Amino acid sequence: MTYQWDFSPILARWPMLLDGLFNTVKIAAVAIVLGVLVGLVLALLRLSPRRFLRLPASVFVEFYRNTPPIVHFFWFFYALPVVLNISLDPLVAAVLALSTQSGAFYAEVFRGGIRSIERGQWEGARALGMSHAQLMRRIVLPQAATRMFAPFVERSFELIKTTALASTLAYGELLYRAMMVNSETFRPLEVYTAVALLYLVLLVSCSALARVAEARLTAYR
Amino acid sequence: MPEPILQVSGLHKWFGALHVLQGIDFSVAAGERVAIIGGSGSGKSTFLRCLNFMEMPTSGRIALDGTPLGRVSAGKPDTVRYPEGELCRVRERVGMVFQQFNLFPHMTVLENAMEGLVTVKRMKKAEARERALRELDKVGLGGKTDVYSGRLSGGQQQRVAIARALAMEPEILLFDEPTSSLDPELVGEVLRVIRQLAEEGRTMLLVTHELGFAYHFATKVIFLADGVFHEVGTPDEVLKHPRQERTRAFLERFTEFSF
Numbered sequence: 001m002t003y004q005w006d007f008s009p010i011l012a013r014w015p016m017l018l019d020g021l022f023n024t025v026k027i028a029a030v031a032i033v034l035g036v037l038v039g040l041v042l043a044l045l046r047l048s049p050r051r052f053l054r055l056p057a058s059v060f061v062e063f064y065r066n067t068p069p070i071v072h073f074f075w076f077f078y079a080l081p082v083v084l085n086i087s088l089d090p091l092v093a094a095v096l097a098l099s100t101q102s103g104a105f106y107a108e109v110f111r112g113g114i115r116s117i118e119r120g121q122w123e124g125a126r127a128l129g130m131s132h133a134q135l136m137r138r139i140v141l142p143q144a145a146t147r148m149f150a151p152f153v154e155r156s157f158e159l160i161k162t163t164a165l166a167s168t169l170a171y172g173e174l175l176y177r178a179m180m181v182n183s184e185t186f187r188p189l190e191v192y193t194a195v196a197l198l199y200l201v202l203l204v205s206c207s208a209l210a211r212v213a214e215a216r217l218t219a220y221r
Numbered sequence: 222m223p224e225p226i227l228q229v230s231g232l233h234k235w236f237g238a239l240h241v242l243q244g245i246d247f248s249v250a251a252g253e254r255v256a257i258i259g260g261s262g263s264g265k266s267t268f269l270r271c272l273n274f275m276e277m278p279t280s281g282r283i284a285l286d287g288t289p290l291g292r293v294s295a296g297k298p299d300t301v302r303y304p305e306g307e308l309c310r311v312r313e314r315v316g317m318v319f320q321q322f323n324l325f326p327h328m329t330v331l332e333n334a335m336e337g338l339v340t341v342k343r344m345k346k347a348e349a350r351e352r353a354l355r356e357l358d359k360v361g362l363g364g365k366t367d368v369y370s371g372r373l374s375g376g377q378q379q380r381v382a383i384a385r386a387l388a389m390e391p392e393i394l395l396f397d398e399p400t401s402s403l404d405p406e407l408v409g410e411v412l413r414v415i416r417q418l419a420e421e422g423r424t425m426l427l428v429t430h431e432l433g434f435a436y437h438f439a440t441k442v443i444f445l446a447d448g449v450f451h452e453v454g455t456p457d458e459v460l461k462h463p464r465q466e467r468t469r470a471f472l473e474r475f476t477e478f479s480f
Contacts, residue, residue, distance in 0.1 A: 120321050120323040123275055123323060124323030125325075126275065126308075127273060127316065127317040127319070127323075128313075128340075128341055128385070128386075128389060129309045129312040129313035129389070130309065130341055132305065138340050143326070220328075
């Protein structure tokens with residue numbers, strides 16, 4: 001038996017998929033920006049000499065590292081209304097779930113990058129009279145950024161793919177739209193092949209951009 | 222005797238169970254050049270690094286212009302706390318050149334020399350640039366300003382590091398084995414720069430294994446052993462006519478393979 005591929009019903013509904021792709025990009029972009037902020041704060045807390053700052057940040061990171069991402073989505077969407085009487089729309093719940101979990105992962109990337117900067121760099125900066133904030137901003141973070149870049153891109157790709165979980169909250173990103181198209185066309189093979197191709201195009205373009213950015217960032221080497 | 226700029230009293234440093242500095246009293250006056258010699262592990266680098274708080278003294282006080290640094294909390298006379306702002310101001314006045322140069326690799330030679338001026342002294346870029354160029358010229362690197370520091374030889378890197386420290390116009394300069402990580406043929410170019418600074422009458426402390434250079438450079442030589450000043454005197458006294466057996470034994474190791 002040979003399967004008769006027929007993409008025409010899917011092509012007829014391409015605006016729906018395109019809209020889903022747009023929503024995927026939107027949710028990923030917002031979650032990356034918020035995740036970076038959360039991650040930076042967590043990383044600085046985890047590097048603090050004070051235990052009462054380190055501890056909560058470590059608990060946060062460990063929680064997200066050791067629980068499945070889909071649980072975070074459900075928790076924000078279904079548990080918050082029950083527990084705290086706060087109900088969020090799917091977009092907000094998904095963004096919160098994504099940016100807190102990616103924040104926890106980014107924190108580890110940032111912390112590793114900062115710790116990889118040799119002691120001599122910290123001392124060279126301190127010997128000039130720089131404060132901790134100045135040496136972070138001028139000396140440590142710019143160098144750490146180049147070393148964090150590859151793992152940062154890796155985590156961001158994971159995040160982009162994790163946005164598919166937002167479909168479970170009925171948020172209209174690419175996968176959710178695909179399920180809708182599928183229920184109208186009954187062509188799951190074609191629909192999910194098309195979705196895979198769209199993700200592929202999106203991520204390959206992202207990695208091309210990342211390569212350009214990395215080359216600029218490490219130009220001094 | 223001129224007033225001391227920097228004064229150290231009862232300085233102790235412990236690294237865990239290791240008693241590295243065992244009670245040091247010391248002062249340096251304007252225009253003095255002090256060479257600190259001693260075997261590895263004698264505590265000479267640690268001593269120097271305590272003076273600009275790269276290492277925190279375990280106990281003892283350090284005073285700048287007669288004012289003791291740090292605060293003693295009531296009831297605990299042995300623990301001195303150093304607020305960050307105070308440490309920054311001290312380090313602006315007490316510059317340091319490291320064994321491993323510690324240049325900033327993401328910056329050019331010129332940016333390295335300007336960095337302290339712009340970020341710490343909040344000087345205008347144009348003015349900082351002018352001063353940085355002047356110091357780079359002085360160390361003979363006026364032609365390499367736009368090169369990233371990693372592309373330079375060790376000797377050149379160390380001279381940039383000296384220019385970076387000089388640009389801050391420190392009152393005291395600390396040199397922590399500035400030639401120890403250089404290939405032998407590059408040592409001379411760095412020592413010549415340091416000698417030039419000596420001729421300008423700058424106040425400097427130098428930890429070194431270059432005894433010949435120490436002899437010509439210093440106004441005072443300190444032989445450190447087991448965390449204490451074992452012998453202190455003029456270069457002639459300590460290096461040519463040491464009184465202590467230990468100093469003599471140390472110096473003999475340097476002449477063992479001479480020809």
